[in-house]
Amino acid sequence: MKWTQTLIPTLREAPADAEIVSHKLLLRAGLIRKLAGGVYTFLPLGLRALRKVEKIIREEMDRAGAVEVLMPALQPPEIWEASGRAETASNVLFKVKDSAGRQWFLSPTAEEVITTLAANEINSYRQLPKNFYQISLKFRDEIRPRFGLMRAKEFIMKDAYSFDTTDEGAMASYKKMYDAYTNIFARCGLKAFPVEADTGVIGGNYSHEFMVPAETGENEVAFCEACGYAANIEKATSGIPKTGAREIGAAIEKFATPGVVTIEALSKEPYKIPANRQIKTLVYIADSKPVLILIRGDDQLNETKFAAKTGAVAVRAATPQECSDTLGAKPGSLGAINLQFEHLTGKVRDEMLEIRKHLGFDSFKIYADERLQGANDMTTGANEDGFHLKNVSIERDIKVTAWFDLRTVSAGEPCVKCGKPLKIRRAIEVGHVFKLGTKYSEKLNATFLDEAGARKPSVMGCYGIGVTRTLQAIIEQGNDKDGVVWPLSVAPYQVCITPLAVAPESEAMKLAEKFYAELSAKSIDVILDDRDERPGVKFKDADLVGFPIRIALGEKSLAKGEVEIKPRNGAVQFVKIDVAVEAVLALAKAV
Ligand SMILES: [Zn+2]
Structure with a gap:
């Protein structure tokens, strides 16, 4: 190719809205151009590099026994309703209407399409296992597109879906994809490493993400250099000890804390109650119902863990009004004791209880972080503005529905596997492998007849690579003051x-x-x-x-x-x- 024949519009300066180095270089090196926020044209050189990444992916997928298909970008909502994701994935689904007023979804992924295909075309164990993949344009109704190809409204993704007769077979398919991903990223010149991951809205029971270390990454990863443990912060656990019991405390005592609404304020004069002797009570709305979440005062709630552990789909912090409707106090004075508006009397109290019942907020579960198990001599809000309770023994005084690991790990905590200190770094997620089980095959009837003639659901896995994002991650990892430093394998x-x-x-x-x-x-x-x-x-x-x-x-x-x-x-x-x-x-x- 001659330079004058192609189009390489290099720029001295990157446009102001390009925040990270790879985004700047994609524009400056004349690889892509923005048409609108989160929507880009690939220029000749950008496309050449992209095609090379795709070629590597195809070769490794083929080698791992997957077969290529191409599914439509337009998907009928009915299959999403059948899988139950029309609602749960609603916030990212691009919805379009045709001239007859019929609604369609623009494909963000294709579990529903491929499972429908398998339901129609696969009938016998003799046809299994199968692994289908495609490389195609995907869409996501991203409210805040950012960082160029990293978080765009449309992007190219490789998605693969395996169907097996047994759980062991599904694990073998998973392992093949895991190994293929390792090869793909290595051949793209990327230092990517696998981490344990949350399964999120896709569901399933086992998953790894492939992460590229980068200061600008939107993910955080906890990892242990000693034993190799690595997990997304949304999933990571540590071997941090429980709070531990002190000598059995006296009876609960209410004390006035006027104006004190933070853990920090309570830890200072004149109260001097350290954060690790405080119970932080959070009111969340999980699938439209209030729940109380208790974690230690010096810990942070991990919302992803909470959703994963409780199976809740839509999770958000309650508004101050919702807190008040549920517990009778504002944030800062909330607790899991005195749940019946005890500080009120007579008609006012009756009215509050009536309102709460009317809202459907009168029965709520109490989830507590495992670090609080067995803790006593704790302090918590009294559900009365300006008051707290001390001498709280969590297992004596609070009716905890269930204990879970709900906290976010911090750097320096002991590794859950070997006890050495954990480190935390930022990273870009470029690939994700899931073992799905039978969630989709059951809902969409992807079944087969086994050797004995019994009908069973296929055991599925799904496997994604953000192709355009991988391309940008290569640049984010390979650059210097003069520009991009391409690995030979994917250079335009x-x-x-x-x-x-x-x-x-x-x-x-x-x-x-x-x-x-x-x-x-x-x-x-x-x-x-x-x-x-x-x-x-x-x-x-x-x-x-x-x-x-x-x-x-x-x-x-x-x-x-x-x-x-x-x-x-x-x-x-x-x-x-x-x-x-x-x-x-x-x-x-x-x-
Ligand atoms: Zn370790």
Whole structure:
């Protein structure tokens, strides 16, 4: 390809709305252009790199025994209603109407489509196992698109779905995909590592995410360098000890705390109750019902864990009014004792109880973090504004419905497996593997007849790779002050030939054409910078786009019978003209 023939609109400065380095470089290197927020055109070079990532994915998926299909982007809502996700995934579903007024969903993923296909086409154990994949455009009604391709309204995803007859078979399919992902990211030149993950709205019972470490990543990962434990912070646990019991406390005592509405305020003069002797009571609305969540004063609630442990789908913090309707006090004075508006009397109390019943807020579950198990001598809100209770013994005084690990781990806590201190780092999620079980196959009737003639639901797995996001993660990981530093495997072109004189009859141009032909014949992707520009401009652009190897043909070195070869990440080498092609081929093997 000749530079003047294609379109490489490099920019000196990135547009102001590009916040992270990879987003800036995607724009500056002329790889993508924004059409609207979260919607991008792939320019020729960006598309070339993208196609190379896709090719690697296809090769590894095929090698792992998956077969490619292509499913529609337009999906009928009925299948989403059948799976139960029309509501739970509603906030991310792109909904469109056709001229007859019929609604469609633009595919954010395809569990429902592939399971419907399997229900119709797979009938016998003889047809299993199967693993179907596709690489296609997906849509997400992202309210705040950000970071270029990282969080966009439309993006390219590879999604695969396995169907097995048994749980062991499903685990084997999962393992194949896990291994394929490891190969894919390694071949893309990415340092990605698997972490234990929450299964979220997709459901299922076992899952890993593949993470690329990056300061700008939207995920946090807890990991242990000693034993290799790694988990998304939404899922991570630690071996932190429980609060522990002190000598059995006296009876509960109410005391006045005027104006005190935070853990911190209560830990200061004149109260001096340390955060780790306080119970933080949170009111949440889980699937439209209030619940109380108790965690230690110095801990943070992990909402994802809470949803995963309780099976709640829609979870949010209650408003101050909802707190008041549920417990009779405002945030800051809430507790799980005195649940019947004890501080009120007569008609006022009767009315409050009546209102609560009317709202359906009168029966609520109390979930407590395991770290509070057995704790006594604790302090908590009295459900009366301006008052707290002390000498609280959680198991004596509070009717806890269920104990779960509900807290977010912090750096330095002991690893749950080996006890060494955990570290926390930010990362970009590029892939996700799930063992789904029979959740979708049961709801959408993807069943088969086993050897004994019994009808059973297929055991499923699903496996995603954000393809466009992977491309950006490669840039987020591979760049320097001059621009992108592509791995050879996915660079838009592997070699850039830069003649400094471009007149057709010039020696530099003739030689450039010769190298171009010879390298192309050896299956190297080459671009020839035939622009009539100053050398500085050409070199700057080549570095900005990040071609792994550059060959410069300048008058001075040609006079000495030499050309300049420069790896993007290395020093200039002067090489005799007649061995230049071999030298580039050798470098292409090495970089
Ligand atoms: Zn460990």
